[in-house]
Amino acid sequence: MFAALGPVPDGITLFLDDQPIIACPGDTVAVCMLRAGIPYNRLSPVSGAPRLPYCMIGHCFECLVEIDGIANQQACLTVVRDGMKIRRQLGAPLALKHPEV
Ligand code: FES
Structure with a gap:
């Protein structure tokens, strides 16, 4: 579906649902996943329907993932970092409890 135009230069490692994947520095999480x-x-x-990034510019919110334990992050606007931990969101994420409540 998607392919890099050349070799991945000095790839960094992310973890998607605990599985390592190689990313290019400067890419967004959405690009790396695609x-x-x-x-x-x-x-x-x-509906439980599978969703993929659509607009890639932060408008549609189809790309939401959990990044480093924080749900509802826009993968198309988040630049990859070495060691980043990403989880696909399966249905509604749990609401975060405010630390002072
Ligand atoms: S792909 Fe549309 S907001 Fe990320």
Whole structure:
């Protein structure tokens, strides 16, 4: 579906659902996941339908994933970092409890 135009230069390692994947420094999480052939990045909390990034510019919110333990992060706007831990969202994420409540 998607492929790099050349070899991945000095790739960094991310972990998607605990599986390592190689990314290019400067890429977004969405680009990295599409290049890796990940079939979906979340399941709709309403229908359970698999969803993939659509607009790649921060408008549609189809690319939401959990990044380093924080849910609902826009993968298309988040630049990869070495060791980043990404989880696909399967339905509605749990609401975060405010630390002072
Ligand atoms: S792909 Fe549309 S907001 Fe990320």
